[in-house]
Amino acid sequence: MEPAPGHRIISARAVLHSCRRKAVLLSQTCPAAIFLMAAVIAVLSVRGNGFPFVPFIPTLSLLAAFALLPRRNALLQFGLPMLAVLISAWYWIAGQQNLVAEAVGRSKFAAEAELVVTDPSVSMQPGEAFRVKHFTCRLERLRFGGDGPWIEFAPRQPSVLLECGWDGPASVPVGFGDRIRSNGVFAPPNEPLLPGGFDYAAFLEQDGIYEIFRPDETFRIVSRGTGFRHWLYRIRDAVLARICAGFRDGENVRLASAMLGGHRIPLRPETRGGFLSSGTIHILSVSGTHVAIAATLLLLLTLWIPFRPRCFVVLLPLLIYALSTGMREPAMRAFIMIGVFLLLRALLVPSLRMNNLMLAAYVILLVSPGSLTNPGMHYSFTAVAMLLSLPANPGRTILKLISRGFTHPVPLRYMPTSRRIALRLAEDLLTAVSAAAVASLGSGVLTILYQGLFPVSAVPANVLVLPLAYMVFILAAAALFFCWMPPVSILLSVLLEHVFRLIAGTGRFFGGLCELTVPNPPVWSVAVFLAALFLLFRVKRFRTGAVLVALMTALFGFWCLRPKFMPREILVADSLGAGSEPAVIVADPALGRADVVNVPDYRLGQAFADWLGDRGIGVCRSVAVSSGRKASFDGLDVFSARIPVLDIYCPSNAVSKMPDGIPVAALPYEGAFNTCRISGDLFSFSVGTISGELLSNDVGNGRLTLRRDGVLLMDDALTPDSAYRFHTLTIERTAP
Numbered sequence: 001m002e003p004a005p006g007h008r009i010i011s012a013r014a015v016l017h018s019c020r021r022k023a024v025l026l027s028q029t030c031p032a033a034i035f036l037m038a039a040v041i042a043v044l045s046v047r048g049n050g051f052p053f054v055p056f057i058p059t060l061s062l063l064a065a066f067a068l069l070p071r072r073n074a075l076l077q078f079g080l081p082m083l084a085v086l087i088s089a090w091y092w093i094a095g096q097q098n099l100v101a102e103a104v105g106r107s108k109f110a111a112e113a114e115l116v117v118t119d120p121s122v123s124m125q126p127g128e129a130f131r132v133k134h135f136t137c138r139l140e141r142l143r144f145g146g147d148g149p150w151i152e153f154a155p156r157q158p159s160v161l162l163e164c165g166w167d168g169p170a171s172v173p174v175g176f177g178d179r180i181r182s183n184g185v186f187a188p189p190n191e192p193l194l195p196g197g198f199d200y201a202a203f204l205e206q207d208g209i210y211e212i213f214r215p216d217e218t219f220r221i222v223s224r225g226t227g228f229r230h231w232l233y234r235i236r237d238a239v240l241a242r243i244c245a246g247f248r249d250g251e252n253v254r255l256a257s258a259m260l261g262g263h264r265i266p267l268r269p270e271t272r273g274g275f276l277s278s279g280t281i282h283i284l285s286v287s288g289t290h291v292a293i294a295a296t297l298l299l300l301l302t303l304w305i306p307f308r309p310r311c312f313v314v315l316l317p318l319l320i321y322a323l324s325t326g327m328r329e330p331a332m333r334a335f336i337m338i339g340v341f342l343l344l345r346a347l348l349v350p351s352l353r354m355n356n357l358m359l360a361a362y363v364i365l366l367v368s369p370g371s372l373t374n375p376g377m378h379y380s381f382t383a384v385a386m387l388l389s390l391p392a393n394p395g396r397t398i399l400k401l402i403s404r405g406f407t408h409p410v411p412l413r414y415m416p417t418s419r420r421i422a423l424r425l426a427e428d429l430l431t432a433v434s435a436a437a438v439a440s441l442g443s444g445v446l447t448i449l450y451q452g453l454f455p456v457s458a459v460p461a462n463v464l465v466l467p468l469a470y471m472v473f474i475l476a477a478a479a480l481f482f483c484w485m486p487p488v489s490i491l492l493s494v495l496l497e498h499v500f501r502l503i504a505g506t507g508r509f510f511g512g513l514c515e516l517t518v519p520n521p522p523v524w525s526v527a528v529f530l531a532a533l534f535l536l537f538r539v540k541r542f543r544t545g546a547v548l549v550a551l552m553t554a555l556f557g558f559w560c561l562r563p564k565f566m567p568r569e570i571l572v573a574d575s576l577g578a579g580s581e582p583a584v585i586v587a588d589p590a591l592g593r594a595d596v597v598n599v600p601d602y603r604l605g606q607a608f609a610d611w612l613g614d615r616g617i618g619v620c621r622s623v624a625v626s627s628g629r630k631a632s633f634d635g636l637d638v639f640s641a642r643i644p645v646l647d648i649y650c651p652s653n654a655v656s657k658m659p660d661g662i663p664v665a666a667l668p669y670e671g672a673f674n675t676c677r678i679s680g681d682l683f684s685f686s687v688g689t690i691s692g693e694l695l696s697n698d699v700g701n702g703r704l705t706l707r708r709d710g711v712l713l714m715d716d717a718l719t720p721d722s723a724y725r726f727h728t729l730t731i732e733r734t735a736p
Contacts, residue, residue: 016067019068020068020069023068023069024068024069024070024073027069027073027077029352029355030352030354030355030358031077031355032355032356032357032358032359032361032362033355033358034065034069034077034078034081035077035078035081035358035359035362036358036359036361036362036365037078038061038065038077038078038079038081038082038085038362039081039082039085039361039362039365039366040365040372041057041058041061041082042058042082042083042085042086042089042369043085043089043365043369043372044057044372045057045058045086046086046089046090046093046369047089047093047372047373058082058086061078061082062074062078062079062082065077065078065079081362084366085362085365085366085369088365088366088367088369089369092368092369092370093369095156095208096205096208097210098158098188098210098211099153099156099158100139100153100158100160100186100210100211101188101210101211103151103153104142104151104186107186107187107188107210107211108185108186108187108188109144109185109186110144110183110184110185110186111142111143111144111183111184111186112142112143112144112145112146112181112182112183112184113139113141113142113181113182113183113184113186113213114139114140114141114142114150114179114180114181114222115137115138115139115140115160115162115179115180115181115213116137116138116140116157116177116178116179116180116225117135117136117137117174117175117176117177117178117179117180117225118136118137118138118159118176118177119132119135119136119137119176119264119326120176120229120233120262120263120325120326120327120328121135121262121263121264121265121326122135122174122175122176122178123173123175123233123237123257123263124173124174124175124234124237125173125237125238125240125241126173127241127250127253128250129244129250129251129253129254129257129265130237130241130253130257130263130265131265132263132264132265132266133163133164133266134161134162134163134164135161135162135174136159136160136161136162136207136209137159137160137161137162137180137213138157138158138159138160139153139157139158139159139160139211139213140152140153140157140179141153142186158208158210158211159207159208159209160186160209160210160211160212160213161189161204161209161211161212161213162212162213162214162215163212163213163214164214164215174221175224175225175230175233175234176225176229176230176233177224177225177226177227177229177230178221178223178224178225179221179222179223179225180219180220180221180222181219181220181222182215182216182218182219182220183215183216184213184214184215184216185213185214186211186212186213187211187212187214188201188210188211188212189201189204189209189210189212190603192607192610193603193604193607193724193726194571194607194608194610194611194726196520196610196611196614197606197607197610197611197614198606198610206370206373206374229323232320232323232324233324233326235324236261236324236325237261239480240256240257240260240261242479242480242483242489243256243260243476243479243480243493243496244256244257244493244496244497245489245490245493246489246490246491246492246493246494246496246497247493247496247497248497249497249501251267251268251271251504252497252500252501252504254266254267255267255271255284255500255503255504256472256476256496256500258284258285258286259283259284259286259290259469259472260286260290260472260473260476261286261324261325262285262286262324262325262326262328262331264285267284269637269638269641270508270641271504271507271508272284273511273641273642274504274507274508274509274510274511275507275511276451276455276511277453277455277510277511278455278457278458278461278506278507278508278509278510278511278513279440279443279444279447279455279457279458279461279462279510280458280461280462280465280506280507280510282379282443283465283469283503283507285328285330286322286325286326286328286330286331287330287331287333287334287376287380288330288333288334288337288380288383288384289466289469290325290331290334290469290473291318291321291322291331291334291335291338292334292338293469293470293473294318294321294473295314295318295338295342296470297473297474297477298314298317298318299314302314307345307346308345308346308348309346311342311343311345311346312342312346314342315339315342315343318335318338318339319335322334322335329368329371329374329376329377330376330380332364332367332368333364333371333376333377333380334380336360336363336364336367337357337360337364337380337384339360340356340359340360340363341356341360344356344359353388354385354388354389357381357384357385357388361381364377375446375450378446379443379446382442382443382446382530383439383442383443385442385534386438386439386441386442386533386534386537387435387438387439389438389534389537389538390434390435390438390537391537393427393431394430394431394434394435396427398430398434399423399426399427399430432463432466433459433463436459436462436463436466437459438533438537439462440455440458440459440462441459441533442530442533443458444458445526445529445530445533446526448518448520448521448526448559449520449521449523449526450520451613452517452518452519452520452613452614452616453516453517453518453613453618454516454517454518455510455511456513456516457510457511457513458510460510461506461507461510461511464506465503465506465507468499468502468503468506469503471499472496472499472500472503475492475495475496475499476496478492479492479493479496516560517592517613517616517617517618518559518560518562518563518616519559519562519563519566519589519614519615519616520614521558521559521562525555525558525559528551528555529551529552529555529556532548532551532552532555533548533552535548536548536549536552562616563589563590563592563615563616563617564589564590565590566589566590566615566616567589567730567731568586568587568588568589568590568730568731569585569586569587569615569728569729569730569731570584570585570586570587570690570706570728570729570731571584571585571587571611571726571727571728572584572692572694572704572726572727572729573600573604573724573725573726574683574694574696574702574704574718574724574725580600580601580604580631580634581598581600581626581627581629581631581632581678581683582597582598582600582626582678582683582694582696583596583597583598583599583600583604583608584596584597584598584676584685584687584692585597585608585611585612586687586688586690587611587612587615587617588617589615589616589617592616592617592618592619593617593619593620593621594612594617594619594620594621594643595620595621595622595623595624595673595674595687595688596608596620596622596623596624596639596674597623597624597626597674597676597685597687598624598625598626598632598633598676599623599632599633599634599635599636599639600631600632600633600634600635601631601634601635602634602635602638603635604635604724605634605635605636605637605638605639605642606635606638606639606642608635608639608643609638609639609642609643612643613642613643617643618643618644619643619644619646620639620640620643620644620645620646621646621647621673622645622646622647622648622649622673622674623636623639623640623645623647623648623649623674624648624649624650624667624674624675624676624685624687625648625649625650625651625654625658625667625676626651626676626677626678626683626685627651627654627678628650628651628653628654628657630657632654633650633654633657633658636648636658636659637659640659640662645659645662646662646663647662647663647664647665647673648662648663648664648665649664649665649666649667649673649674649675650664650665650666650667651666651667652666652667673687673688674686674687681695681696682694682695683695683696689708689709690706690707690708690731691706691707691708692704692705692706692707693705701717701718702717702718702725703715703716703717703718704716704718704727706729708731713729713731714729
């Protein structure tokens with residue numbers, strides 16, 4: 001029977017034939033895409049992240065590759081690359097074990113430990129600006145009691161995080177590779193107190209750290225470190241000290257140590273918060289931006305060398321710079337990406353830019369399989385992919401669309417010099433702005449996914465900060481070059497400090513200018529938005545581009561409107577005899593605000609901020625403090641640094657202890673939105689139309705009663721399931 005005209009019968013053989021043609025075309029034009037697919041399948045199959053029949057995934061995928069590709073291509077482009085990543089992933093996953101708890105039999109204990117410092121952030125340089133209070137170490141051995149037998153860790157020695165919460169051990173100058181000995185307590189990292197909060201334990205697991213060691217007031221240095229990396233970091237710190245010799249503010253020294261040397265030194269909360277809110281947080285750690293700046297300057301300094309040899313010559317000093325910053329994952333990823341691009345250019349290998357990026361991503365997964373689930377990898381890959389999706393000269397394309405005066409058909413060589421310069425400056429400026437806009441938009445969408453906020457001012461902030469970052473490297477190199485001329489070196493150092501002040505000021509200004517807080521969106525919506533954004537720069541038809549823009553607008557509107565349909569919630573935290581005062585939050589995502597009673601400690605302040613941020617709430621209307629004891633407001637500093645607080649109500653004896661910059665009123669206060677008091681074991685509070693009583697006793701039991709406008713909402717008993725007992729109640733929204 002003849003098929004109807006205009007209709008085609010689709011058979012399984014035809015579909016298979018079409019898939020084979022497309023697979024062969026992909027293997028010829030972008031073979032690194034097949035490499036990357038093999039690497040992703042290998043890592044996911046070893047990790048087992050939700051994959052059914054995990055052991056069979058590599059086999060089935062290999063059979064599919066042989067069915068779609070010629071045997072030679074399937075073996076060389078899929079089979080062997082996947083086998084290499086499988087071996088690397090198995091080796092990596094085998095090291096993700098808590099060897100300390102397995103050897104001792106428990107995860108929390110006191111012991112004497114001998115450790116080797118493995119953190120590149122530690123420094124022998126004098127001065128508080130170079131001091132760190134927590135750093136990673138390799139545990140060599142430990143023992144219980146002064147004369148007990150040593151428990152050796154060999155051949156695999158676990159990594160632990162050494163935390164110094166006081167000025168004694170933190171002020172001891174230690175260097176990379178130093179062997180130290182101290183008595184202290186081993187304990188696992190804290191789990192998040194609330195669902196959706198920052199998981200510190202999972203964050204440390206990415207570096208293979210399962211235990212935190214808190215030493216006593218002193219530790220003894222058994223021996224100093226030696227070796228190439230020890231002396232490399234000593235030279236790096238000496239260079240930083242020379243560059244910062246003219247600095248007057250220790251905060252600028254810390255900024256220089258972070259941007260130039262890769263130090264993980266804590267900054268002031270307002271400085272770090274400004275960088276985070278303005279979308280320029282990447283400037284604080286040595287990542288792709290810094291390594292790219294170093295590579296650009298090295299290529300310019302070696303212009304006298306022919307291009308192909310120059311690509312090889314630049315790699316060695318670039319590798320030394322990346323190693324001097326600690327060669328952490330951001331620097332490692334950036335070096336691999338730039339190295340792959342330079343090598344392919346030097347070898348004259350014809351390849352698409354996106355193919356080079358995927359090849360670099362495959363090498364990164366081969367070296368560090370854990371990078372697949374690392375947010376930093378997602379940021380780097382997305383930003384570079386968005387930049388590569390732009391046309392070769394986006395500034396010229398934009399000028400053709402918005403201006404006829406600069407695009408006169410007269411060739412450039414016949415134009416006046418002033419006109420040529422204006423044209424070139426306009427093209428470069430528009431190229432920089434468009435590149436910053438595209439990279440910031442792609443990274444900003446991931447920021448919504450991971451942090452629940454979108455830095456609206458990221459584009460102008462990055463456009464201003466990136467030239468300043470180039471200036472930092474140029475002035476730092478000049479200050480080092482003229483170190484034999486102290487007057488010139490000091491002058492350059494002073495200029496450099498002013499540049500750091502401009503960078504910090506730019507972050508604070510744009511951070512406080514505009515910030516959009518939204519609930520964490522579904523992963524699928526973020527993936528669809530990024531795919532549409534990537535395709536937007538590849539399509540040539542106006543209708544297709546309009547559809548993609550409409551899709552992205554709809555997704556962004558969906559993210560912003562989600563809080564309008566989220567219910568009002570009450571969260572009660574009772575210490576149940578743990579020494580802290582009870583705490584209450586009334587959150588209204590539809591209005592984007594919350595009211596809080598008490599923030600007892602640091603961990604609870606962070607947990608409250610994460611809990612509100614997960615619901616898209618960026619403002620706390622009021623905080624009420626029940627007593628003048630520190631146990632009522634010890635976490636208010638960290639909470640107010642994350643969530644802006646409009647008003648504070650507290651007893652008169654606690655007014656002077658409240659954070660600066662927030663209006664404070666003493667309780668009792670007529671018309672106060674929040675009131676609270678503690679009478680023995682009874683905690684009474686009133687938040688808007690909600691009032692409640694929380695009764696606790698010494699054995700860790702309690703009872704919570706909630707009312708709205710005098711109507712009973714809840715009267716339940718509480719039991720001590722954990723250090724804090726949290727009870728979340730969803731209620732009907734009422735007018736404030």
